[in-house]
Amino acid sequence: MKEKSLEFLRRRYRWYYFNRQNLLKLPYSYQEREFGFRSFDGLIKRHLSFNSQNDFYAYILQNVPRSIYYSVSLYEEPTFPMNEKGWKSADIPFDIDLKDIDHRCREVHDFWICTSCSLLGRLPTPETCPNCNGKLIEYYWICDDCLTKLREEVYKLYDLLENDLGIDRAKLKVHFSGNLGFHLIIEDTEFEELGQKERVELVDYIMLHGFRYSSFKYNSVYVPRERRWSYRIDEIIKRLGESDHKLTDLDVVKKLGIKIDASVTVDLHRIFRLPDSLHDDTGLAKKECTDLEKFDPFSEAVVFEDDVTSIFVYYSPPIKLKENFFGPFKKERVRVPAYVAVYLIAKGLADI
Amino acid sequence: MTSESPLGIRDFVKYPFLEESMKYIRPRVSKLKLEDLETTEYKELYDKVKKRTIASVRHRITPIFEDMYKDVDLELLSFLISVIVLKSTNNELLINRYSLAEARRAESFLRQELGREESMPIIRYVFEKVTSYGMEFSGLPPPLSFKLKLIPYLKLTSNFNGLTWKLSNRLVDRGYVYVKDREAVRLIREGSYRLIMRIMRESPNPLMPPKLQKLVEVLRAIRPPHRALTPPRTPSEFPPCITILLNKIEKGENISHFGRFFLTTFLLAIGWEVEKVINLYSTMPDFNESMTRYQVEHIAGLRGGRKRYSAPSCKLLSTYGLCFKDDYCNDIRSPLRYMRKKK
Numbered sequence: 001m002k003e004k005s006l007e008f009l010r011r012r013y014r015w016y017y018f019n020r021q022n023l024l025k026l027p028y029s030y031q032e033r034e035f036g037f038r039s040f041d042g043l044i045k046r047h048l049s050f051n052s053q054n055d056f057y058a059y060i061l062q063n064v065p066r067s068i069y070y071s072v073s074l075y076e077e078p079t080f081p082m083n084e085k086g087w088k089s090a091d092i093p094f095d096i097d098l099k100d101i102d103h104r105c106r107e108v109h110d111f112w113i114c115t116s117c118s119l120l121g122r123l124p125t126p127e128t129c130p131n132c133n134g135k136l137i138e139y140y141w142i143c144d145d146c147l148t149k150l151r152e153e154v155y156k157l158y159d160l161l162e163n164d165l166g167i168d169r170a171k172l173k174v175h176f177s178g179n180l181g182f183h184l185i186i187e188d189t190e191f192e193e194l195g196q197k198e199r200v201e202l203v204d205y206i207m208l209h210g211f212r213y214s215s216f217k218y219n220s221v222y223v224p225r226e227r228r229w230s231y232r233i234d235e236i237i238k239r240l241g242e243s244d245h246k247l248t249d250l251d252v253v254k255k256l257g258i259k260i261d262a263s264v265t266v267d268l269h270r271i272f273r274l275p276d277s278l279h280d281d282t283g284l285a286k287k288e289c290t291d292l293e294k295f296d297p298f299s300e301a302v303v304f305e306d307d308v309t310s311i312f313v314y315y316s317p318p319i320k321l322k323e324n325f326f327g328p329f330k331k332e333r334v335r336v337p338a339y340v341a342v343y344l345i346a347k348g349l350a351d352i
Numbered sequence: 353m354t355s356e357s358p359l360g361i362r363d364f365v366k367y368p369f370l371e372e373s374m375k376y377i378r379p380r381v382s383k384l385k386l387e388d389l390e391t392t393e394y395k396e397l398y399d400k401v402k403k404r405t406i407a408s409v410r411h412r413i414t415p416i417f418e419d420m421y422k423d424v425d426l427e428l429l430s431f432l433i434s435v436i437v438l439k440s441t442n443n444e445l446l447i448n449r450y451s452l453a454e455a456r457r458a459e460s461f462l463r464q465e466l467g468r469e470e471s472m473p474i475i476r477y478v479f480e481k482v483t484s485y486g487m488e489f490s491g492l493p494p495p496l497s498f499k500l501k502l503i504p505y506l507k508l509t510s511n512f513n514g515l516t517w518k519l520s521n522r523l524v525d526r527g528y529v530y531v532k533d534r535e536a537v538r539l540i541r542e543g544s545y546r547l548i549m550r551i552m553r554e555s556p557n558p559l560m561p562p563k564l565q566k567l568v569e570v571l572r573a574i575r576p577p578h579r580a581l582t583p584p585r586t587p588s589e590f591p592p593c594i595t596i597l598l599n600k601i602e603k604g605e606n607i608s609h610f611g612r613f614f615l616t617t618f619l620l621a622i623g624w625e626v627e628k629v630i631n632l633y634s635t636m637p638d639f640n641e642s643m644t645r646y647q648v649e650h651i652a653g654l655r656g657g658r659k660r661y662s663a664p665s666c667k668l669l670s671t672y673g674l675c676f677k678d679d680y681c682n683d684i685r686s687p688l689r690y691m692r693k694k695k
Contacts, residue, residue: 083659163525163526164524164525164526164527165502165524165527166502166526166527166528167527190503191503193503194503194506194507195510196668197510197667198503198506198507198510200667200668200671201506201509201510201518201519202506202519203671204518204519204520204670204671205519205520205524208520209520209670209671210515210518210520210521210670211520211521212515212521215515215516215518215521216520216521216522218516218521219516219521219522219523219530219532220523222492222493222494222495222496222532223492223496223523224492224493227492229523229525230524230525230526233523233524233525262671262672262673263610263672266668266671266672
């Protein structure tokens with residue numbers, strides 16, 4: 001990305017954080033959390049903490065980070081080196097990301113661009129540019145079908161957390177991640193005391209890792225037929241009860257396991273994007289979805305204004321932002337609203 | 353949680369580590385000095401302590417004395433003094449072994465209660481006392497008699513490896529995990545083991561009179577030779593998860609951050625020098641020497657918190673999608689144990 005483009009993004013991000021700082025709420029017990037930032041130079045600064053919302057805002061406005069993160073863990077001393085922080089507890093985060101979900105539409109809308117000659121192509125991505133041997137960047141794109149798939153996964157997780165694990169729905173929050181998926185977080189429950197080992201087990205349950213028909217049967221053989229369980233367990237019992245079932249363990253896992261990014265939930269040292277902060281790769285905000293079904297990230301997470309900006313677009317498929325259609329663009333200079341300019345520049349598909 | 357105790361004095365002998373058993377014997381303990389065990393009057397107690405400790409450490413299960421109900425006080429004292437003797441060995445391995453042996457002894461009594469409906473309240477009561485977690489009757493027909501909350505279940509089974517214990521293979525409903533009575537007894541063993549370890553930590557560590565000190569020395573001598581890991585000499589002895597990562601590097605393919613972390617911890621653990629590890633990564637497409645050096649030295653414990661990171665467990669690797677089990681993996685818990693099994 002060109003220097004001028006970076007400066008453009010930085011100015012826009014600053015505008016957002018200056019004018020919408022009331023949106024940017026710190027998580028509960030923020031004084032016990034670690035904060036981390038990625039700057040427009042690409043540097044990551046971690047192990048910071050704030051004693052008040054105002055200190056935090058002051059830092060944001062002074063530094064204008066490209067990404068804002070907070071730790072899911074609470075610590076005695078959040079600014080100390082990792083193994084001296086004194087871990088106390090941690091929220092349970094989940095990341096449902098398009099990258100972890102099989103979606104056939106990838107072949108239709110995903111593409112790669114060469115970083116040196118801007119050559120463009122569809123999947124599968126070759127190792128290097130067939131034209132100039134340059135380095136390639138692969139782009140994930142998100143369409144309505146992708147969104148539906150992601151939502152389905154969120155609903156499945158919702159159902160499992162509530163019905164299997166007994167977690168109160170009021171303790172669950174869903175956010176659009178700002179890029180390719182959704183974040184779920186369980187805050188302030190007894191689950192916060194679970195260590196890494198137990199979280200691994202929990203994740204395995206959600207993804208159905210380690211499922212073995214023989215072991216499951218061994219554990220459930222005495223259950224009366226009429227007893228109802230949660231949706232997933234009923235499904236397993238039903239499927240496996242059929243005398244001529246041909247499903248392998250792997251089929252069951254594929255069908256009924258929920259596709260989350262395990263590393264996010266398991267890693268106690270993870271820092272997580274702050275709600276209502278901007279995503280570095282899109283300029284979209286991480287937004288809470290109060291009504292997931294109706295939530296449209298491409299209008300509700302778009303935060304910039306529509307003053308016209310001139311940009312040079314290397315390539316962009318047709319996009320819909322704030323209910324307006326743009327593109328497709330290919331190697332052309334166009335005049336678009338600022339929110340489109342931010343989106344394409346942040347994605348690395350355009351320059352000022 | 354249940355409150356009224358269904359246990360009698362005979363049960364104190366079976367489960368000497370329970371709070372109420374200890375409370376029962378406490379008045380006797382305060383009158384007893386360790387020096388008394390040197391006298392002929394307490395020879396019987398000394399002999400019991402000797403048998404209890406040595407057999408526990410040797411055979412991994414605490415012996416059940418035929419005359420255990422004859423003198424309940426003596427029996428309970430022998431447990432408490434054994435704890436002090438073991439603590440005085442100052443040897444983690446022995447302390448562990450002993451605690452597990454005692455837990456197994458208790459488990460064997462509880463096993464005898466299985467299959468009898470009137471014993472279910474005892475199993476439930478002992479479970480709640482040793483773990484401090486609640487356990488409820490499931491309302492399902494036996495043997496699926498109990499259910500416990502998810503968090504206690506996860507905490508108690510975190511070191512279990514069997515696939516039937518895996519949550520993915522369990523009946524889980526509204527925050528409860530259903531267990532069979534036999535499994536409840538197995539969980540009690542785990543709880544007892546942890547409780548005894550805690551009693552051990554909290555018990556005094558007095559200077560031993562000569563006779564007991566001699567017992568301490570005998571116990572120390574029983575310690576099995578520490579089996580050192582034999583590091584693999586050639587890559588052909590590496591586990592598949594490592595081989596796959598190394599192949600990727602050779603081909604110049606990218607590896608995830610966690611993959612690199614794992615590979616680094618593994619190679620350092622088997623004795624590779626920091627320089628050799630850094631050199632390995634030098635063919636990666638995004639290689640940056642100073643960054644790699646920083647990361648590798650950090651993992652080796654040469655920087656920052658000075659903590660040397662150990663290699664992740666097989667369980668964690670599988671969650672990260674980095675486990676590629678082969679026939680030699682069997683039931684190992686860490687990729688570092690792979691080579692020993694293969695030989």
